[in-house]
Amino acid sequence: MSYPGGAFESAQDQKDRGLADVAQRAGSLDTPTDALLARQDVQDYLVASQEEDFEVSLVPLSQWQLAWRRFKKHRLALVGSVIVGMMVFIAIFGPILWPYDPLDLTKITRPGGDPPSPANIFGTDYLGRSVWELVVNGARLSVAFGLTTMVIAVGVGVTVGVIAGFFGGWTDGVLMRLVDLMLAIPFLFIILVAASFFGSGDPLMLMVIFGLLSWPVLARLTRALYLSLREQEYVDAARAVGVRDRRIAFRHILPNALGPIIVSATLVVANAIILEAFVSYLGFGVRSTDISWGTALTASQGQLILGNWWWAFFPGLAIALMVTGISFMGDGLRDAFDPRAHE
Amino acid sequence: MTSYIIRRALGLIPLFIGVVIISYVLLLAAPGGPAGNVIANPRMTVEMKEKWLNRWCLEDSKDPAAILRMFGGWSGVLNCEKDGFDALFSEQGGLNVLPAFLGGGDNGFLHGDLGNSLNTGRLVVDMIWERLAATVMLAMTAMVIWITLAIVLGVFAAVRRYSVYDQGLTFLSYILYSMPTFWLGLMLIFLFGPMLHLLPTGGVVNARDWPAFGSPQFWTAAGKDPVTAFLDMGTHLILPVVTLVAVNIAADSRFVRASMLETLSADFVRTARAKGLAARRVIYRHAFRNAMLPVTTNIALEIPFLLSGAIVTETIFSWPGIGRLFIESVGERDYYVLMALIMMTSFAILVANLMADVIYAIIDPRIRY
Numbered sequence: 001m002s003y004p005g006g007a008f009e010s011a012q013d014q015k016d017r018g019l020a021d022v023a024q025r026a027g028s029l030d031t032p033t034d035a036l037l038a039r040q041d042v043q044d045y046l047v048a049s050q051e052e053d054f055e056v057s058l059v060p061l062s063q064w065q066l067a068w069r070r071f072k073k074h075r076l077a078l079v080g081s082v083i084v085g086m087m088v089f090i091a092i093f094g095p096i097l098w099p100y101d102p103l104d105l106t107k108i109t110r111p112g113g114d115p116p117s118p119a120n121i122f123g124t125d126y127l128g129r130s131v132w133e134l135v136v137n138g139a140r141l142s143v144a145f146g147l148t149t150m151v152i153a154v155g156v157g158v159t160v161g162v163i164a165g166f167f168g169g170w171t172d173g174v175l176m177r178l179v180d181l182m183l184a185i186p187f188l189f190i191i192l193v194a195a196s197f198f199g200s201g202d203p204l205m206l207m208v209i210f211g212l213l214s215w216p217v218l219a220r221l222t223r224a225l226y227l228s229l230r231e232q233e234y235v236d237a238a239r240a241v242g243v244r245d246r247r248i249a250f251r252h253i254l255p256n257a258l259g260p261i262i263v264s265a266t267l268v269v270a271n272a273i274i275l276e277a278f279v280s281y282l283g284f285g286v287r288s289t290d291i292s293w294g295t296a297l298t299a300s301q302g303q304l305i306l307g308n309w310w311w312a313f314f315p316g317l318a319i320a321l322m323v324t325g326i327s328f329m330g331d332g333l334r335d336a337f338d339p340r341a342h343e
Numbered sequence: 344m345t346s347y348i349i350r351r352a353l354g355l356i357p358l359f360i361g362v363v364i365i366s367y368v369l370l371l372a373a374p375g376g377p378a379g380n381v382i383a384n385p386r387m388t389v390e391m392k393e394k395w396l397n398r399w400c401l402e403d404s405k406d407p408a409a410i411l412r413m414f415g416g417w418s419g420v421l422n423c424e425k426d427g428f429d430a431l432f433s434e435q436g437g438l439n440v441l442p443a444f445l446g447g448g449d450n451g452f453l454h455g456d457l458g459n460s461l462n463t464g465r466l467v468v469d470m471i472w473e474r475l476a477a478t479v480m481l482a483m484t485a486m487v488i489w490i491t492l493a494i495v496l497g498v499f500a501a502v503r504r505y506s507v508y509d510q511g512l513t514f515l516s517y518i519l520y521s522m523p524t525f526w527l528g529l530m531l532i533f534l535f536g537p538m539l540h541l542l543p544t545g546g547v548v549n550a551r552d553w554p555a556f557g558s559p560q561f562w563t564a565a566g567k568d569p570v571t572a573f574l575d576m577g578t579h580l581i582l583p584v585v586t587l588v589a590v591n592i593a594a595d596s597r598f599v600r601a602s603m604l605e606t607l608s609a610d611f612v613r614t615a616r617a618k619g620l621a622a623r624r625v626i627y628r629h630a631f632r633n634a635m636l637p638v639t640t641n642i643a644l645e646i647p648f649l650l651s652g653a654i655v656t657e658t659i660f661s662w663p664g665i666g667r668l669f670i671e672s673v674g675e676r677d678y679y680v681l682m683a684l685i686m687m688t689s690f691a692i693l694v695a696n697l698m699a700d701v702i703y704a705i706i707d708p709r710i711r712y
Contacts, residue, residue, distance in 0.1 A: 076517075181361045184696075186651040186688040189669060190366065193681060196673045197373030274523045278655060281525060282670060297526075301659070304529055305544065307537035316526030324521040331517070 077332020083325030091143040094136035112308035123310035134296040141292035149272035152211025161222025201287030225257040259337025266330035419451020458679030473557040478664030485587035497599025516593035528659035545661035643699040
């Protein structure tokens with residue numbers, strides 16, 4: 001892990017500082033010779049740094065470029081990104097390479113399904129479905145669940161948060177009471193009820209339900225960010241030159257608030273994937289003909305108790321890996337957007 | 344202080360009413376409804392159905408006015424023996440909302456009637472009461488263990504910051520934090536059940552030796568042989584408790600660590616050190632006590648967990664608690680049980696929020712109220 005301030009101050013930062021020191025000395029010198037020598041110092045420094053295969057960039061970097069630079073140095077975040085990237089790759093191309101066909105079952109040799117073997121690397125379930133195919137095909141729906149839920153939750157949450165935080169007044173009061181209300185209902189309870197009563201097994205409907213129940217946290221976060229950001233000087237400046245409110249809210253403030261919002265959006269993705277799996281596992285989620293990591297697990301507990309572990313193991317492992325990857329990424333993003341967040 | 348608490352408590356009342364209305368409307372706006380369940384019940388006579396529908400204002404309709412009426416009947420504001428505007432008044436003539444001894448009605452949750460299960464006809468209160476012991480037993484054991492462990496581990500990690508121990512703990516807490524609860528539970532079941540044959544993998548007690556847990560018969564049987572009952576429950580507790588602790592310890596130990604780090608870098612700690620106090624004393628007397636302020640409120644916020652938090656774990660380990668009751672009722676569309684449970688847990692959440700605020704105001708003198 002990298003630590004801001006400590007190990008986080010990279011070689012580059014130190015060199016930047018060294019250069020600044022040298023340049024400062026150059027500026028404060030009196031005699032021409034000294035100044036000349038000092039200028040020589042600066043050049044030496046530049047040459048030396050180039051020799052060490054290191055370029056001193058005098059090009060100003062935007063916030064996003066700086067964040068990206070910090071993200072790249074975060075080892076766990078890179079591991080997480082690789083995992084997530086792999087999973088997304090499998091979700092997109094896996095079902096094309098190993099399509100799931102409910103009619104194409106392997107002949108099983110024992111009642112609980114066959115254990116992992118070279119032919120079926122993840123084994124088969126008691127019907128003869130290949131667990132590998134279940135995992136690969138489930139990835140598509142599960143990843144889609146995470147992303148769609150996140151998009152809906154961020155869309156609603158950020159809009160509500162901006163309206164409440166930027167414009168304030170009675171709308172703020174009403175919206176925040178609504179958020180309080182939604183947060184006072186036990187989340188798992190209400191999601192189970194909504195999924196079972198309104199979901200009717202339709203994946204898209206369930207994604208909408210998950211999204212519509214996940215936004216309050218994001219709204220609260222966005223509002224808090226806006227409350228502090230709207231007092232900044234650049235907002236006053238924008239207002240002074242006559243920029244309209246809506247433009248200030250979305251074009252001037254939003255880019256500055258985006259960091260923390262992105263971090264908690266990654267958490268929404270992870271949570272949605274776990275929730276979908278749990279709700280479907282209980283039988284209240286996606287109908288069993290649509291393969292997701294949750295439906296792949298349905299009924300696996302009965303076999304697990306008989307000692308046939310592989311059916312429950314691999315889909316669950318996929319979920320655990322994906323969620324770990326996402327939270328590593330989220331941690332990297334947090335450090336990237338706010339180097340002091342971990343202090 | 345008292346006025347602060349009262350003010351905060353009063354502020355929660357509209358919130359609670361809002362929660363109740365929203366969840367009720369959500370339940371009733373969905374396809375189906377309690378009226379259909381009652382009408383289709385083969386074990387009720389026509390008169391019984393009539394009486395039941397009247398008492399609870401049930402109608403087989405999705406009309407907003409009908410839903411509002413049903414809510415009125417369920418909450419006890421309306422008396423549906425009467426029609427129209429008169430429904431606001433009870434048989435005794437007073438406003439129906441009032442308690443019975445003041446001339447009000449006797450129906451609805453405001454008068455203490457949470458209804459019956461639409462599936463078995465049992466009183467909802469009895470059903471919840473029966474399940475409460477199992478849930479509290481499981482959640483309380485897990486909570487005590489994980490909070491203690493989280494504090495010890497978190498403080499230690501903060502004191503030995505960046506050490507191998509700290510980094511290891513950080514990494515482990517990431518892994519545990521991302522672990523889906525139910526998968527961890529399934530793997531533990533496999534490991535200690537069919538593979539090692541060490542521990543029981545479901546239920547509170549061995550179903551062959553005891554009557555159903557929570558029933559009166561069970562308590563009499565357990566009363567006769569408390570030691571065996573206790574041991575049996577203990578072994579059944581191990582796996583679900585381990586699952587809950589593993590999943591919940593990650594976030595809490597991070598929280599303790601962050602809070603401890605913040606205090607350790609505070610000025611008063613540096614002063615204490617500069618005065619020459621032993622590092623141990625500074626850490627455990629000066630820093631620790633102050634670091635525990637936010638941790639305490641965080642613990643208060645976790646109290647609703649006692650009721651609703653173990654829902655996943657209870658399902659996996661067939662633990663007959665509140666969470667499982669909820670899932671069964673969702674499957675059976677048992678409206679009265681669902682409403683009672685949602686109401687109960689929301690109430691717990693609101694009270695916990697209030698408690699967290701109050702505790703914080705009491706233990707931190709800097710808070711103005």
